Amino acid sequence: MSSSAPLTRDDFVRLDNEDGMGQFRARFDLPPNEIYLDGNSLGAMPAHVPARIDTVMRKEWAHGLIRSWNDADWYPAPQRTGGKIARLIGAQAHEVIVADSTSINLFKVLVAATRMQPSRKVILAERGNFPTDVYIADGVAELTGCELRCVEPDAVLDALDESVSILSLTHVNFKSGRRYDMAAITARAHEVGALVVWDLCHSAGAMPIELNGANADFAVGCGYKYLNGGPGAPAFVFVAERHIAQVRQPLTGWHGHAKPFDFSHDYAPHATIDRMLVGTAPQLGVLALEAALEVFEDVDMQALRTKSVALCDLFIQLCDQELQGLGIELRTPRDAEQRGSQVSLAHADAYPVMQALIARGIVGDFRAPDILRFGFTPLYTRYQDVWECVAALREILERKEWDRPEFLARKSVT
Ligand SMILES: Cc1ncc(COP(=O)(O)O)c(C=O)c1O
The missing domain is CATH 3.90.1150.10 (Aspartate Aminotransferase, domain 1)
Incomplete structure (x- = not known):
């Protein structure tokens, strides 16, 4: 035209x-005869998901009962589902796991990243970000004795200096739809020795993302927008392979333990991305998200x-x-x-x-x-x-x- x-x-x-x-x-x-332009808030339902959840409930839960954690492979679902998301965000399967909500994952990675940079005391973030990102960063700053410094999106690069411990940004802004250049900003943050946390809520599933191509450190994102996992679907967290062994996240629940079923008194983090887990997964939600991701398989x-x-x-x-x-x-x-x-x-x-x-x-x-x-x-x-x-x-x-x-x-x- x-x-x-x-x-x-x-x-x-x-x-x-x-x-x-x-x-x-x-x-x-x-719904027939409707136009849906809100998949950035709640993604549409993939048509095959109800049949999967029906099987999960009627067969695996009702009749398999507790055995289904093993027999229906429920237990490794957070890792499997993370692996499927990894392909969409330019990560390796073992760098991504599904857990909790975006807000909670943000808390975990922000505290973990702060602990990796004990001599630095500034969390740099953007004004106009989705409120949970700012509220959680504020809470983390108070808890870790850091200062939360929020600047306008255009001022982020200039505000990066040697005092910055973590730069916490959302890849695509929820209100304006504006997108940061992930590779350029991550590179600049690394030049001054800062770690970067990316919130991918408004980009995962909406476009190709190259977390490893950008040398990203940490990322979080939600399952219910472009990933179509359903209302309140569990979220995901990415930790770059090079950081996994050092990451000490603060919510030391039993599912992040090296051997959860040893029921030992002392906490020892799992060697892998599993250390980002906290407690028992919201299994119906994880399995619905896992099924929903099948729509992307040949996309x-x-x-x-x-x-x-x-x-x-x-x-x-x-x-x-x-x-x-x-x-x-x-x-x-x-x-x-x-x-x-x-x-x-x-x-x-x-x-x-x-x-x-x-x-x-x-x-x-x-x-x-x-x-x-x-x-x-x-x-x-x-x-x-x-x-x-x-x-x-x-x-x-x-x-x-x-x-x-x-x-x-x-x-x-x-
Ligand atoms: C950028 C961003 N982060 C986080 C969230 C939501 O976090 P949670 O799933 O913990 O409510 C949203 C929700 O719209 C969001 O836009």
Whole structure:
């Protein structure tokens, strides 16, 4: 399509017809006649997961009972599932394990990293990060006698000096969708002797990531967004192979012990990534996440990224074309190199506007104070979804369709 000619619905229909990734949508159970642009908050359900969980519950739990930890191979599921995630984030299978939540894994790696740098006293982080990252870093700073120093994203590189123990960043910002250059920032942090913790919540499963290519130290990320593990799915943690033997994480639960079933009095950490475990895994959640990851098995992550970039570029282009003068402002970088797989638009009445959109069966989300957030998940988002979303947004704004009491009343989860 020519860049000067206005985009039309036909362009999007044609793109879907030519889309080599279009086949993957059938792997998900999505509500018919709806458009789902919130996979960056809760991923869609892969259609085969209920059958797996049904077997887990009716056969392995109900009849296998306690034997299933061995007989159904429940016990090594956190390692197995970590291994599947490793492929998506450029890590080795033995560097990743599934455990706990992102918040808890952040706590574990931040304390562990601080302990590796006892003479340094600054945890450097970004303003505007997802709150849990800042809250946990603040708690860790207090506990370890460090100072938490938060700077604007553009000031991170300049703020790196020899006092910094750990740099803690989120690869793709939850609100703006802006993405850091992981390799360049990690390299600069290492030059001043700092360790880097990357939060991959908004990038794992959404694009190829090269943790080892970037020489990353630690990473965490959640299972319920682009990895489609289900609501509250367990998270993952990555520790670079070169650090595993030194890592002393603070939550010394029995599953991180070298020999949990010796039930010995003294704690001795496991020699492997298992030392990042704490207690018994939320097994149903781990097994659902493990099953969900099968949808990625034959997916070319470069092709996935190509489609993600195309969806976001077209969405931005269409917003420029259709939403002029309607109070919308783009808050995500136009340059795909600086972006994740979401586009954020600001509008003074973003909350009711999103509610009006959801009432039309187009689901994105709202982030305070004024952000309309749209996540593009290339495995199941269609090009036509982009067209329909912007067309609906235009009508809602032009007709002030959002200005109704039912859209203005705030729900507890936005
Ligand atoms: C960057 C980031 N970190 C962490 C989390 C969530 O952490 P938890 O799963 O512990 O609630 C989110 C959730 O949206 C997030 O965006």
